[in-house]
Amino acid sequence: IFMGEKCPCVVYIPPGIFHGTKNIGNKISVVIGMPSLLYDPENVDERRVNPLDNDIIPYNWNCRME
Template sequence: MIDGVATKTLVRHNDDRGFFMELLREDDAMYGRFGQASISKSFPGVIKAFHYHNGQDDIWYFPFGYAQVVLHDMRPDSPTFRQTDVYYMGEDQPYLLFIPRGVAHGYRVLGNSPAYLVYFTNTAYDPARPDEFRIPFDDPGIGFDWRTKNR
């Protein structure tokens, strides 16, 4: 696992009415400071990658749909510098993924339904000074193959 990345398994409390599940609490180890909460919808096959932040940490959760999430450590002082990790997230795998600043991240929607990403950041977006730096999804320095492999 890339240094500083963390996951939190989410627990559903089910009954005959449906379920209840806490996402993020102020006393969670991965929670630092609240900046913004957002939601994004992406259609099947879409790849949104890569980008990173210098001052912003992200916490991702996919409540509906499925995604292949790819992280790439771009921090030269990290013990996992240039390491790439893959996470499979979605409605049947409910967990939070903490992505520290300096780790490039992106995802590909899997399956035939849209994927919804709910994410929390430790800073609010400032259009005058956006802390978002883009890298092409097929960047040779990362070298990630987004194609689904037949096994």
């Protein structure tokens, strides 16, 4: 999904879906997360992986838009 100053948008990410953001512009980007439930450190309901070193997500974060 490409979004920006001239193309703002809202993205719904269902529970259990890995996701990340990458700024491909020259200006600072701002991403605002609005979870539907409060974070409960006693009952963590998320799974994190290293975005640069994993065998789950086949995405190269070092790729460049040219």
